[in-house]
Amino acid sequence: MTENLQNRLYDTEEIQEKDNAFIHPWDMMDTVGDNKRTVIAEGDGIYIYDSDNNKLMDGPGGMWCVNIGHRRQEMADAIAEQVMQLSYASPWSITNGPASIFADEIAKRAPTDMNHVFFTTGGSTAVDSAVRMAHLYFQFQAKKSKTQIISRAYGYHGSTFLGAAITGKPREEECMTVAEGLVHHIPCPNPALKPEAMSMADFLDEKIADLENKILELGADNVACFVAEPIMASGGVIVPPEGYHKRTWEICKKYDVLYISDEVVTAFGRLGHYFASEDVFDIVPDFITTAKGLTSGYVPCGAVVVHDRIIKAFKEGDNNAMYSNGYTYSGHPVACAAGLKNMEIIDNEGLLAHVREVAPYFQSRLRELLEMPLVTEVRGMGLMASVECRVEGEDDMGTLYKVASLVDQYCQELGLIVRPIYSSCVMSPPLTITKDQIDDLVGMLRQGIERAQDDLIKEGVLNA
Known part of the structure; x- marks a missing residue:
């Protein structure tokens, strides 16, 4: 990669401007050309880094796909x-x-x-x-x-x-x-x-x-x-x-x-x-x-x-x-x-056996979040999971999207990417994830949900 291109990959403003030419999958067509998305500049293991050098755990594993992790020299x-x-x-x-x-x-x-x-x-x-x-x-x-x-x-x-x-x-x-x-x-x-x-x-x-x-x-x-x-x-x-x-x-x-x-x-x-x-x-x-x-x-x-x-x-x-x-x-x-x-x-690297070893820990740690008022269900198997975040009795699709997106926003600020689907926060991290990293993931997700809960309580949408 030329030095000029390498430097441009970290120019957030330029990339966001040029991204106006890029119609993304599942784009809202009335916003095409007006978005300012997070610019991902590099990856390493289970982490990705944005163009402002913020380190983010890749909770969704790209799109369910970065199984061996990023930046594999071999x-x-x-x-x-x-x-x-x-x-x-x-x-x-x-x-x-x-x-x-x-x-x-x-x-x-x-x-x-x-x-x-x-x-x-x-x-x-x-x-x-x-x-x-x-x-x-x-x-x-x-x-x-x-x-x-x-x-x-x-x-x-x-x-x-x-x-x-x-x-x-x-x-x-x-x-x-x-x-x-x-x-x-x-x-x-x-x-x-x-x-x-x-x-x-x-x-x-x-x-x-x-x-x-x-x-x-x-x-x-x-x-x-x-x-x-x-x-x-x-x-x-x-x-x-x-x-x-x-x-x-x-x-x-x-x-x-x-x-x-x-x-x-x-x-x-x-x-x-x-x-x-x-x-x-x-x-x-x-x-x-x-x-x-x-x-x-x-x-x-x-x-x-x-x-x-x-x-x-x-x-x-x-x-x-x-x-x-x-x-x-x-x-x-x-x-x-x-x-x-x-x-x-x-x-x-014995990754299949590793998944079978850490997956129960991953699922059990996520199920601890069920004690939170906003978490209504935790589903999953292996290294794929969904944490359902919704206000009890609320069925309006716009509100359901809003809650999961709010959790995603706060998690990103904390250093974790999750994928909001309907009212769920979905994760499928690289198969190389360790138990310590699972602890980090769950900790950031908990904090993200707590911040979303606080906002919804202030708005009167969620009972304290």
């Missing part, structure tokens, strides 16, 4: 070496070493009998690609009516036109046009929505019935796939009741509906395993989508891991089936070299 070296060796190769009629080796290494770590990998550019395109292969699978078997897709309210599956339709977050559907007539949402399996008089077993039965009833309503001959995150990440870190995934998977098998496990967030260590589907939830889906932790965010990359039975069906048929789906950057050699180095670091 990662930089691997990326640079691959750029000098081969910067690009078309994935169509030729191949390259990093992509082929990376696919093989992913397959070795994937659930039983999932030995094929299709590379994409990220999570949204991975979901699209899995659904398109599911459609091709049934088309090839002359089951042309099996096209309908089932997903869940508050699930998140991307922002492409198809991914956005599969997504069940109401805010997205309110603001943007989505594909209609193809996707059907069933109720969210959030245990917090369970009626007080209902047992958890009965609530689980009801959520399983939601899926089966929807398949029967649409007709099993019309349903292609069910798309589900093991933990509903952007919906607020919603952990379904124990046994939910195993039973929905069994329902799908019963009706010849393909199961797409969306592990864009949970794969590559977030729950202490390379993949959560089999190791945590005891299912072997037909497809697994992954992205974020795949390269720890160093280079964009996504992938679909495909069960052998899907490939076997194509190979045993009489007709040729072309999977006419792909991307210029599928199997990009630099991204795949980064992915291989990411795996090497995870394995050499």
Whole structure:
């Protein structure tokens, strides 16, 4: 990096001015060109630094993705070496070493009998690609009516036109046009929505019935796939009741509906395993989508891991089936070299075991915040968690956003970045976080919530 550019990265005023040309994801369009965002200038381990040299703990791990932490010299070296060796190769009629080796290494770590990998550019395109292969699978078997897709309210599956339709977050559907007539949402399996008089077993039965009833309503001959995150990440870190995934998977098998496990967030260590589907939830889906932790965010990359039975069906048929789906950057050699180095670091440093060791401490420390008046719920598993901050009885969406954003604002002043989603403060720190750093995170979050509480009490919104 030239010295001139290096210096400019710390010129807050210049970057904020030039940021007016940058339309950000999920931007409020009436504010485009008028924002003054925090400028992140560098990262190191679990910390990032803004352009005014304020040190901030990266609570969200970037966007659920900086699993091995920032500023890894060995990662930089691997990326640079691959750029000098081969910067690009078309994935169509030729191949390259990093992509082929990376696919093989992913397959070795994937659930039983999932030995094929299709590379994409990220999570949204991975979901699209899995659904398109599911459609091709049934088309090839002359089951042309099996096209309908089932997903869940508050699930998140991307922002492409198809991914956005599969997504069940109401805010997205309110603001943007989505594909209609193809996707059907069933109720969210959030245990917090369970009626007080209902047992958890009965609530689980009801959520399983939601899926089966929807398949029967649409007709099993019309349903292609069910798309589900093991933990509903952007919906607020919603952990379904124990046994939910195993039973929905069994329902799908019963009706010849393909199961797409969306592990864009949970794969590559977030729950202490390379993949959560089999190791945590005891299912072997037909497809697994992954992205974020795949390269720890160093280079964009996504992938679909495909069960052998899907490939076997194509190979045993009489007709040729072309999977006419792909991307210029599928199997990009630099991204795949980064992915291989990411795996090497995870394995050499024992990060999966480390997550399994520190995650219970992370979850238990956060649950201590339940004693605070503003904290109504703490949800999570592994190194992903959501602290719900809301005024009891308040359902106005504007107020819910305001409370979480206020906590986020105070936390940043204290040295912690959290991600406000609805009324939740969401965290998914790098997998390298230590117990001492967890203590620091929880301490800053507590102070941030206390300051927000004080403001709301002064406004008369919250009782002292």
